[in-house]
Amino acid sequence: MGRGGHLPPGTLPKKAAQIGLLQLGYPEEYGGVPKPDIFFDVVTNLELARIGGGGVHPSLSSHSIGMPPILALGSEAMKARLIPEVISGEKISALAITEPSGGSDVANLKTSARREGDHYIVNGSKIFITSGVRADYYTVAVRTGEAGARGISLLLIQKGTPGFTQTPLDKMGWWSSDTATLYFDDCRVPVENLIGTENKGFGGVMINFNSERLNIAAMANGLAMVCMDEAVAWARERVTFGHRLMEHQVIRHKIAEMAKRILST
Ligand SMILES: Cc1cc2nc3c(=O)[nH]c(=O)nc-3n(C[C@H](O)[C@H](O)[C@H](O)COP(=O)(O)OP(=O)(O)OC[C@H]3O[C@@H](n4cnc5c(N)ncnc54)[C@H](O)[C@@H]3O)c2cc1C
Known part of the structure:
Protein backbone atom coordinates (compact mmCIF):
# COMPACT_ATOMS: atom_id res chain seq x y z
CA MET A 1 0.00 0.00 0.00
CA ARG A 213 9.86 -10.64 19.60
CA LEU A 214 7.88 -13.77 18.70
CA ASN A 215 5.31 -11.79 16.71
CA ILE A 216 7.95 -9.86 14.74
CA ALA A 217 9.75 -13.15 13.95
CA ALA A 218 6.45 -14.65 12.69
CA MET A 219 5.79 -11.54 10.60
CA ALA A 220 9.30 -11.68 9.08
CA ASN A 221 8.77 -15.36 8.26
CA GLY A 222 5.41 -14.60 6.63
CA LEU A 223 6.95 -11.82 4.52
CA ALA A 224 9.75 -14.18 3.44
CA MET A 225 7.05 -16.64 2.26
CA VAL A 226 5.46 -13.87 0.19
CA CYS A 227 8.84 -13.13 -1.41
CA MET A 228 9.35 -16.80 -2.21
CA ASP A 229 5.87 -17.14 -3.78
CA GLU A 230 6.59 -14.09 -5.94
CA ALA A 231 10.01 -15.45 -6.95
CA VAL A 232 8.55 -18.84 -7.91
CA ALA A 233 5.72 -17.25 -9.91
CA TRP A 234 8.22 -15.04 -11.79
CA ALA A 235 10.63 -17.93 -12.40
CA ARG A 236 7.76 -19.92 -13.93
CA GLU A 237 6.60 -17.04 -16.12
CA ARG A 238 9.81 -15.42 -17.33
CA VAL A 239 11.43 -16.91 -20.46
CA THR A 240 15.06 -16.15 -21.37
CA PHE A 241 17.07 -17.77 -24.20
CA GLY A 242 14.10 -20.02 -24.98
CA HIS A 243 13.67 -21.40 -21.45
CA ARG A 244 11.70 -20.46 -18.36
CA LEU A 245 13.94 -19.30 -15.51
CA MET A 246 12.65 -22.24 -13.50
CA GLU A 247 14.20 -24.66 -16.00
CA HIS A 248 17.71 -23.46 -15.11
CA GLN A 249 19.31 -25.60 -12.44
CA VAL A 250 20.95 -22.64 -10.70
CA ILE A 251 17.54 -20.95 -10.24
CA ARG A 252 15.98 -24.16 -8.90
CA HIS A 253 18.85 -24.43 -6.42
CA LYS A 254 18.28 -20.85 -5.29
CA ILE A 255 14.57 -21.43 -4.77
CA ALA A 256 15.17 -24.71 -2.92
CA GLU A 257 17.62 -22.88 -0.63
CA MET A 258 15.04 -20.11 0.02
CA ALA A 259 12.37 -22.69 0.86
CA LYS A 260 14.75 -24.56 3.17
CA ARG A 261 15.71 -21.41 5.07
CA ILE A 262 12.10 -20.20 5.43
CA LEU A 263 10.63 -23.55 6.46
CA SER A 264 13.41 -24.28 8.95
CA THR A 265 12.79 -21.05 10.94
C1 LIG B 1 9.49 0.97 12.06
C2 LIG B 1 9.78 1.11 13.53
C3 LIG B 1 8.74 1.18 14.44
C4 LIG B 1 9.00 1.34 15.81
N1 LIG B 1 7.96 1.44 16.68
C5 LIG B 1 8.22 1.75 17.99
C6 LIG B 1 7.14 1.99 18.91
O1 LIG B 1 5.96 1.89 18.57
N2 LIG B 1 7.46 2.35 20.17
C7 LIG B 1 8.74 2.47 20.61
O2 LIG B 1 8.95 2.79 21.77
N3 LIG B 1 9.80 2.23 19.77
C8 LIG B 1 9.56 1.87 18.48
N4 LIG B 1 10.59 1.64 17.61
C9 LIG B 1 11.96 1.80 18.09
C10 LIG B 1 12.68 0.48 18.31
O3 LIG B 1 12.17 -0.18 19.44
C11 LIG B 1 14.17 0.87 18.46
O4 LIG B 1 14.62 1.25 17.19
C12 LIG B 1 14.98 -0.24 19.03
O5 LIG B 1 14.67 -0.42 20.39
C13 LIG B 1 16.50 0.05 18.91
O6 LIG B 1 16.79 1.30 19.44
P1 LIG B 1 17.67 2.33 18.58
O7 LIG B 1 17.10 2.44 17.23
O8 LIG B 1 17.81 3.58 19.38
O9 LIG B 1 19.09 1.61 18.44
P2 LIG B 1 20.24 1.61 19.51
O10 LIG B 1 19.72 1.30 20.86
O11 LIG B 1 21.05 2.87 19.34
O12 LIG B 1 21.11 0.39 18.97
C14 LIG B 1 21.87 0.49 17.74
C15 LIG B 1 22.39 -0.88 17.38
O13 LIG B 1 23.28 -1.36 18.39
C16 LIG B 1 22.86 -2.64 18.86
N5 LIG B 1 23.09 -2.70 20.31
C17 LIG B 1 22.62 -1.86 21.26
N6 LIG B 1 23.05 -2.25 22.46
C18 LIG B 1 23.80 -3.36 22.28
C19 LIG B 1 24.52 -4.23 23.16
N7 LIG B 1 24.51 -4.05 24.48
N8 LIG B 1 25.19 -5.27 22.61
C20 LIG B 1 25.19 -5.48 21.28
N9 LIG B 1 24.51 -4.69 20.40
C21 LIG B 1 23.83 -3.65 20.90
C22 LIG B 1 21.35 -2.71 18.56
O14 LIG B 1 20.92 -4.06 18.40
C23 LIG B 1 21.29 -1.94 17.24
O15 LIG B 1 21.63 -2.79 16.16
C24 LIG B 1 10.35 1.43 16.25
C25 LIG B 1 11.40 1.34 15.34
C26 LIG B 1 11.12 1.20 13.99
C27 LIG B 1 12.29 1.13 13.03
Whole structure:
Protein backbone atom coordinates (compact mmCIF):
# COMPACT_ATOMS: atom_id res chain seq x y z
CA MET A 1 0.00 0.00 0.00
CA GLY A 2 1.39 3.41 -0.91
CA ARG A 3 1.77 6.49 1.24
CA GLY A 4 -1.64 7.45 2.62
CA GLY A 5 -3.36 4.30 1.28
CA HIS A 6 -6.74 4.31 -0.45
CA LEU A 7 -9.16 4.19 2.47
CA PRO A 8 -10.33 7.20 4.51
CA PRO A 9 -8.29 7.46 7.74
CA GLY A 10 -9.58 5.24 10.52
CA THR A 11 -11.44 2.80 8.25
CA LEU A 12 -9.09 -0.18 8.50
CA PRO A 13 -9.07 -0.55 12.32
CA LYS A 14 -12.88 -0.66 12.34
CA LYS A 15 -12.89 -3.26 9.57
CA ALA A 16 -10.31 -5.30 11.49
CA ALA A 17 -12.51 -5.09 14.60
CA GLN A 18 -15.52 -6.32 12.59
CA ILE A 19 -13.73 -9.63 11.99
CA GLY A 20 -12.50 -9.87 15.59
CA LEU A 21 -8.85 -9.21 14.81
CA LEU A 22 -8.27 -6.38 17.29
CA GLN A 23 -10.11 -8.13 20.11
CA LEU A 24 -7.93 -11.25 20.21
CA GLY A 25 -6.50 -11.84 23.69
CA TYR A 26 -8.61 -9.27 25.56
CA PRO A 27 -11.10 -10.25 28.30
CA GLU A 28 -14.70 -10.78 27.22
CA GLU A 29 -15.93 -8.26 29.82
CA TYR A 30 -14.34 -5.49 27.70
CA GLY A 31 -15.59 -6.92 24.41
CA GLY A 32 -12.51 -9.07 23.81
CA VAL A 33 -12.08 -12.57 22.40
CA PRO A 34 -10.11 -14.95 24.63
CA LYS A 35 -6.94 -16.42 23.12
CA PRO A 36 -6.11 -20.00 24.16
CA ASP A 37 -2.37 -19.58 23.57
CA ILE A 38 0.35 -17.50 21.88
CA PHE A 39 0.18 -19.58 18.68
CA PHE A 40 -3.00 -17.72 17.75
CA ASP A 41 -0.77 -14.63 17.52
CA VAL A 42 1.82 -16.49 15.46
CA VAL A 43 -0.82 -17.60 12.93
CA THR A 44 -2.33 -14.09 12.82
CA ASN A 45 1.10 -12.60 12.15
CA LEU A 46 1.92 -15.14 9.44
CA GLU A 47 -1.38 -14.62 7.65
CA LEU A 48 -1.37 -10.80 7.86
CA ALA A 49 2.16 -10.76 6.47
CA ARG A 50 0.73 -12.38 3.35
CA ILE A 51 -0.86 -9.00 2.52
CA GLY A 52 2.64 -8.39 1.17
CA GLY A 53 2.97 -4.88 2.64
CA GLY A 54 5.07 -4.85 5.79
CA GLY A 55 3.53 -1.69 7.28
CA VAL A 56 -0.13 -2.66 7.34
CA HIS A 57 0.05 -5.07 10.23
CA PRO A 58 2.21 -2.95 12.61
CA SER A 59 -0.06 -0.03 11.85
CA LEU A 60 -3.16 -2.09 12.71
CA SER A 61 -1.70 -3.61 15.82
CA SER A 62 0.06 -0.81 17.71
CA HIS A 63 -2.54 -1.51 20.41
CA SER A 64 -0.87 -4.91 20.89
CA ILE A 65 2.09 -3.05 22.44
CA GLY A 66 0.23 0.00 23.81
CA MET A 67 -2.46 -1.86 25.73
CA PRO A 68 -0.78 -4.84 27.52
CA PRO A 69 0.77 -2.64 30.26
CA ILE A 70 -2.66 -1.06 30.82
CA LEU A 71 -4.36 -4.47 30.86
CA ALA A 72 -1.81 -5.78 33.38
CA LEU A 73 -1.28 -2.73 35.60
CA GLY A 74 -3.94 -0.10 34.87
CA SER A 75 -6.77 0.83 37.22
CA GLU A 76 -10.18 -0.77 36.68
CA ALA A 77 -11.59 2.61 35.58
CA MET A 78 -8.80 3.05 33.02
CA LYS A 79 -9.28 -0.45 31.59
CA ALA A 80 -13.07 -0.16 31.42
CA ARG A 81 -12.79 3.17 29.56
CA LEU A 82 -9.94 2.45 27.15
CA ILE A 83 -10.02 -1.21 26.18
CA PRO A 84 -13.51 -1.31 24.58
CA GLU A 85 -12.77 1.86 22.60
CA VAL A 86 -9.43 0.56 21.34
CA ILE A 87 -10.37 -3.02 20.45
CA SER A 88 -13.47 -1.83 18.60
CA GLY A 89 -11.21 0.28 16.36
CA GLU A 90 -12.77 3.55 17.54
CA LYS A 91 -9.54 4.76 19.16
CA ILE A 92 -5.88 4.03 18.48
CA SER A 93 -3.33 3.09 21.14
CA ALA A 94 0.45 3.50 20.85
CA LEU A 95 3.49 2.67 22.97
CA ALA A 96 6.21 5.31 23.44
CA ILE A 97 9.48 4.02 24.90
CA THR A 98 12.29 4.78 22.42
CA GLU A 99 14.06 8.15 22.63
CA PRO A 100 16.43 9.95 20.24
CA SER A 101 19.30 9.08 22.62
CA GLY A 102 18.64 5.33 22.18
CA GLY A 103 16.11 2.52 22.28
CA SER A 104 17.85 -0.71 23.33
CA ASP A 105 18.94 0.71 26.68
CA VAL A 106 15.42 1.27 28.02
CA ALA A 107 16.58 1.63 31.64
CA ASN A 108 18.49 4.77 30.64
CA LEU A 109 15.53 6.71 29.20
CA LYS A 110 15.49 10.45 29.89
CA THR A 111 11.98 11.86 29.36
CA SER A 112 11.12 13.24 32.80
CA ALA A 113 7.86 13.46 34.75
CA ARG A 114 7.96 15.69 37.82
CA ARG A 115 5.07 15.53 40.28
CA GLU A 116 3.39 18.89 40.91
CA GLY A 117 0.17 18.62 42.92
CA ASP A 118 -2.34 16.48 41.03
CA HIS A 119 -0.27 16.43 37.85
CA TYR A 120 2.98 15.15 36.39
CA ILE A 121 4.89 17.70 34.30
CA VAL A 122 6.40 15.77 31.41
CA ASN A 123 9.41 16.98 29.39
CA GLY A 124 11.38 15.17 26.69
CA SER A 125 10.82 13.36 23.40
CA LYS A 126 10.21 9.93 21.90
CA ILE A 127 11.14 8.69 18.44
CA PHE A 128 10.10 5.92 15.98
CA ILE A 129 6.66 5.62 17.59
CA THR A 130 4.25 3.43 15.61
CA SER A 131 0.83 5.13 15.16
CA GLY A 132 2.61 8.16 16.60
CA VAL A 133 0.54 10.79 14.77
CA ARG A 134 -2.87 9.15 14.58
CA ALA A 135 -3.04 7.55 18.06
CA ASP A 136 -5.49 8.79 20.67
CA TYR A 137 -3.89 7.10 23.71
CA TYR A 138 -0.14 6.85 24.33
CA THR A 139 1.43 4.55 26.92
CA VAL A 140 4.56 6.58 27.67
CA ALA A 141 7.63 5.53 29.68
CA VAL A 142 8.98 8.40 31.78
CA ARG A 143 11.57 8.94 34.47
CA THR A 144 9.96 9.74 37.82
CA GLY A 145 12.78 8.59 40.09
CA GLU A 146 16.40 7.54 40.37
CA ALA A 147 18.66 6.65 37.42
CA GLY A 148 18.21 3.16 35.99
CA ALA A 149 15.30 0.71 35.81
CA ARG A 150 13.94 1.56 39.27
CA GLY A 151 13.09 5.16 38.37
CA ILE A 152 10.75 4.51 35.45
CA SER A 153 6.96 4.91 35.41
CA LEU A 154 4.30 4.51 32.74
CA LEU A 155 1.84 7.31 32.01
CA LEU A 156 -1.24 7.34 29.84
CA ILE A 157 -1.05 10.55 27.78
CA GLN A 158 -3.91 11.54 25.52
CA LYS A 159 -3.72 13.28 22.17
CA GLY A 160 -4.60 16.93 22.64
CA THR A 161 -2.99 17.30 26.08
CA PRO A 162 -1.40 20.80 26.07
CA GLY A 163 2.37 20.57 25.57
CA PHE A 164 2.16 17.28 23.63
CA THR A 165 2.92 17.41 19.87
CA GLN A 166 3.77 14.88 17.17
CA THR A 167 5.62 15.05 13.84
CA PRO A 168 5.57 12.28 11.20
CA LEU A 169 8.81 10.57 10.16
CA ASP A 170 9.55 10.05 6.48
CA LYS A 171 10.65 6.41 6.27
CA MET A 172 12.26 4.40 3.45
CA GLY A 173 9.55 1.72 3.70
CA TRP A 174 6.45 0.67 5.66
CA TRP A 175 4.68 3.78 4.34
CA SER A 176 1.28 2.47 5.41
CA SER A 177 2.52 2.55 9.02
CA ASP A 178 2.57 5.98 10.64
CA THR A 179 5.85 6.42 12.57
CA ALA A 180 6.46 9.65 14.46
CA THR A 181 8.52 11.73 16.85
CA LEU A 182 6.69 12.90 19.98
CA TYR A 183 7.53 16.03 21.96
CA PHE A 184 6.54 16.77 25.55
CA ASP A 185 7.03 20.38 26.59
CA ASP A 186 5.80 21.02 30.16
CA CYS A 187 2.96 18.63 29.34
CA ARG A 188 0.60 18.37 32.35
CA VAL A 189 -0.74 14.85 32.87
CA PRO A 190 -3.25 14.08 35.67
CA VAL A 191 -1.84 11.72 38.34
CA GLU A 192 -4.73 9.31 37.79
CA ASN A 193 -3.13 8.59 34.39
CA LEU A 194 -0.28 6.74 36.12
CA ILE A 195 -0.34 3.13 34.91
CA GLY A 196 0.41 0.90 37.90
CA THR A 197 2.80 2.04 40.62
CA GLU A 198 5.24 4.95 40.44
CA ASN A 199 8.83 3.84 39.65
CA LYS A 200 7.70 0.29 38.84
CA GLY A 201 7.10 0.94 35.15
CA PHE A 202 10.11 -1.00 33.88
CA GLY A 203 8.27 -4.27 34.61
CA GLY A 204 5.37 -2.94 32.53
CA VAL A 205 7.72 -2.25 29.63
CA MET A 206 9.08 -5.79 29.87
CA ILE A 207 5.56 -7.29 29.65
CA ASN A 208 5.61 -6.65 25.91
CA PHE A 209 9.04 -7.86 25.00
CA ASN A 210 8.66 -11.65 24.73
CA SER A 211 5.43 -11.61 22.71
CA GLU A 212 6.73 -8.72 20.57
CA ARG A 213 9.86 -10.64 19.60
CA LEU A 214 7.88 -13.77 18.70
CA ASN A 215 5.31 -11.79 16.71
CA ILE A 216 7.95 -9.86 14.74
CA ALA A 217 9.75 -13.15 13.95
CA ALA A 218 6.45 -14.65 12.69
CA MET A 219 5.79 -11.54 10.60
CA ALA A 220 9.30 -11.68 9.08
CA ASN A 221 8.77 -15.36 8.26
CA GLY A 222 5.41 -14.60 6.63
CA LEU A 223 6.95 -11.82 4.52
CA ALA A 224 9.75 -14.18 3.44
CA MET A 225 7.05 -16.64 2.26
CA VAL A 226 5.46 -13.87 0.19
CA CYS A 227 8.84 -13.13 -1.41
CA MET A 228 9.35 -16.80 -2.21
CA ASP A 229 5.87 -17.14 -3.78
CA GLU A 230 6.59 -14.09 -5.94
CA ALA A 231 10.01 -15.45 -6.95
CA VAL A 232 8.55 -18.84 -7.91
CA ALA A 233 5.72 -17.25 -9.91
CA TRP A 234 8.22 -15.04 -11.79
CA ALA A 235 10.63 -17.93 -12.40
CA ARG A 236 7.76 -19.92 -13.93
CA GLU A 237 6.60 -17.04 -16.12
CA ARG A 238 9.81 -15.42 -17.33
CA VAL A 239 11.43 -16.91 -20.46
CA THR A 240 15.06 -16.15 -21.37
CA PHE A 241 17.07 -17.77 -24.20
CA GLY A 242 14.10 -20.02 -24.98
CA HIS A 243 13.67 -21.40 -21.45
CA ARG A 244 11.70 -20.46 -18.36
CA LEU A 245 13.94 -19.30 -15.51
CA MET A 246 12.65 -22.24 -13.50
CA GLU A 247 14.20 -24.66 -16.00
CA HIS A 248 17.71 -23.46 -15.11
CA GLN A 249 19.31 -25.60 -12.44
CA VAL A 250 20.95 -22.64 -10.70
CA ILE A 251 17.54 -20.95 -10.24
CA ARG A 252 15.98 -24.16 -8.90
CA HIS A 253 18.85 -24.43 -6.42
CA LYS A 254 18.28 -20.85 -5.29
CA ILE A 255 14.57 -21.43 -4.77
CA ALA A 256 15.17 -24.71 -2.92
CA GLU A 257 17.62 -22.88 -0.63
CA MET A 258 15.04 -20.11 0.02
CA ALA A 259 12.37 -22.69 0.86
CA LYS A 260 14.75 -24.56 3.17
CA ARG A 261 15.71 -21.41 5.07
CA ILE A 262 12.10 -20.20 5.43
CA LEU A 263 10.63 -23.55 6.46
CA SER A 264 13.41 -24.28 8.95
CA THR A 265 12.79 -21.05 10.94
C1 LIG B 1 9.49 0.97 12.06
C2 LIG B 1 9.78 1.11 13.53
C3 LIG B 1 8.74 1.18 14.44
C4 LIG B 1 9.00 1.34 15.81
N1 LIG B 1 7.96 1.44 16.68
C5 LIG B 1 8.22 1.75 17.99
C6 LIG B 1 7.14 1.99 18.91
O1 LIG B 1 5.96 1.89 18.57
N2 LIG B 1 7.46 2.35 20.17
C7 LIG B 1 8.74 2.47 20.61
O2 LIG B 1 8.95 2.79 21.77
N3 LIG B 1 9.80 2.23 19.77
C8 LIG B 1 9.56 1.87 18.48
N4 LIG B 1 10.59 1.64 17.61
C9 LIG B 1 11.96 1.80 18.09
C10 LIG B 1 12.68 0.48 18.31
O3 LIG B 1 12.17 -0.18 19.44
C11 LIG B 1 14.17 0.87 18.46
O4 LIG B 1 14.62 1.25 17.19
C12 LIG B 1 14.98 -0.24 19.03
O5 LIG B 1 14.67 -0.42 20.39
C13 LIG B 1 16.50 0.05 18.91
O6 LIG B 1 16.79 1.30 19.44
P1 LIG B 1 17.67 2.33 18.58
O7 LIG B 1 17.10 2.44 17.23
O8 LIG B 1 17.81 3.58 19.38
O9 LIG B 1 19.09 1.61 18.44
P2 LIG B 1 20.24 1.61 19.51
O10 LIG B 1 19.72 1.30 20.86
O11 LIG B 1 21.05 2.87 19.34
O12 LIG B 1 21.11 0.39 18.97
C14 LIG B 1 21.87 0.49 17.74
C15 LIG B 1 22.39 -0.88 17.38
O13 LIG B 1 23.28 -1.36 18.39
C16 LIG B 1 22.86 -2.64 18.86
N5 LIG B 1 23.09 -2.70 20.31
C17 LIG B 1 22.62 -1.86 21.26
N6 LIG B 1 23.05 -2.25 22.46
C18 LIG B 1 23.80 -3.36 22.28
C19 LIG B 1 24.52 -4.23 23.16
N7 LIG B 1 24.51 -4.05 24.48
N8 LIG B 1 25.19 -5.27 22.61
C20 LIG B 1 25.19 -5.48 21.28
N9 LIG B 1 24.51 -4.69 20.40
C21 LIG B 1 23.83 -3.65 20.90
C22 LIG B 1 21.35 -2.71 18.56
O14 LIG B 1 20.92 -4.06 18.40
C23 LIG B 1 21.29 -1.94 17.24
O15 LIG B 1 21.63 -2.79 16.16
C24 LIG B 1 10.35 1.43 16.25
C25 LIG B 1 11.40 1.34 15.34
C26 LIG B 1 11.12 1.20 13.99
C27 LIG B 1 12.29 1.13 13.03
